Amino acid sequence: MGHGKLEAERPLSPHLQIYRPMLTMMMSIAHRISGVANAVGFLLLAWWLVAIASGPETYATVSRFFASIPGRALLFLFSWALIHHMLGGIRHLIWDTGYGLDKTSIEVFAWATIIGSILLTVLLWVAGFWLMGAF
Amino acid sequence: MATPLARARGLGSAHKGTETFLRQRVTAVANIPLVIFLVLAIVTHLGASYDEMRSFLAKPVVAIALLALIISAAIHMRIGLKEIIEDYVHGESARVAAILLVTFYAVGIGLACTLAIVKISLGS
Numbered sequence: 001m002g003h004g005k006l007e008a009e010r011p012l013s014p015h016l017q018i019y020r021p022m023l024t025m026m027m028s029i030a031h032r033i034s035g036v037a038n039a040v041g042f043l044l045l046a047w048w049l050v051a052i053a054s055g056p057e058t059y060a061t062v063s064r065f066f067a068s069i070p071g072r073a074l075l076f077l078f079s080w081a082l083i084h085h086m087l088g089g090i091r092h093l094i095w096d097t098g099y100g101l102d103k104t105s106i107e108v109f110a111w112a113t114i115i116g117s118i119l120l121t122v123l124l125w126v127a128g129f130w131l132m133g134a135f
Numbered sequence: 136m137a138t139p140l141a142r143a144r145g146l147g148s149a150h151k152g153t154e155t156f157l158r159q160r161v162t163a164v165a166n167i168p169l170v171i172f173l174v175l176a177i178v179t180h181l182g183a184s185y186d187e188m189r190s191f192l193a194k195p196v197v198a199i200a201l202l203a204l205i206i207s208a209a210i211h212m213r214i215g216l217k218e219i220i221e222d223y224v225h226g227e228s229a230r231v232a233a234i235l236l237v238t239f240y241a242v243g244i245g246l247a248c249t250l251a252i253v254k255i256s257l258g259s
Contacts, residue, residue: 032215032219035212035215035216035219036216036219038208038212039212039215039216039237039240039241039244042208042209042212042244042248043244045173045248046244046247046248046251049192049201049247049248049251049252049255050247050248050250050251052185052188052189052192052251052255053250053251053252053254053255056185059185059188060185079174082170082174086166086167086170089163089166089167090167092163093160093163093164096160124174124178127178128178128181131178131179131181131182132181132182133182
């Protein structure tokens, strides 16, 4: 960004807070937030893989953390962010082909991403607990 | 503004054309099956012992899929994080510093996971 007089006098386009919040706009922001969350979540994956490579003692410590309530909460959020970002990303890939850009489709895509990501995440965790023999 | 040659080349002001855009799409497509594989692999091995987990990860097909995921995800996250910084961090030095930081972060994650998978695969 320059500091010239001309640039300073240019009109700025309205920023986010000027607009009434809309679902599709919130989903755009959610896609970025879930993307950042995934980037942070990969630190958990790296930690877990490095622990396995390091040996049984390190792995036991890391496993204990992931089995704790804060550990599970982090994993739950990470899995939701992954699934949310994936569904949102598929939506973007469809848009890249030129389809689904009409008003009805973008609303349907937005709701499909929200509901789909919550359903799939809950399903995943129910399956996980079921496989561990919790019920 | 653009010369006819520049228009024909279609590379734009950064001289890279749509390279980054395409790379983000290619890694996005790759990430879909790879992330599904990772999530299913983890869920089906909940409660597995250390040795079971390690021998599963050492299988060539599993190791290749994980390496592919790590490389694809590291590239994808670096492009995505850089784009967010370019949109919201306006000071020149803060922007450069933030981009450097996320680049090192993505490379660090990629290297750590790659080394771990290779070490597990080679069983040392």
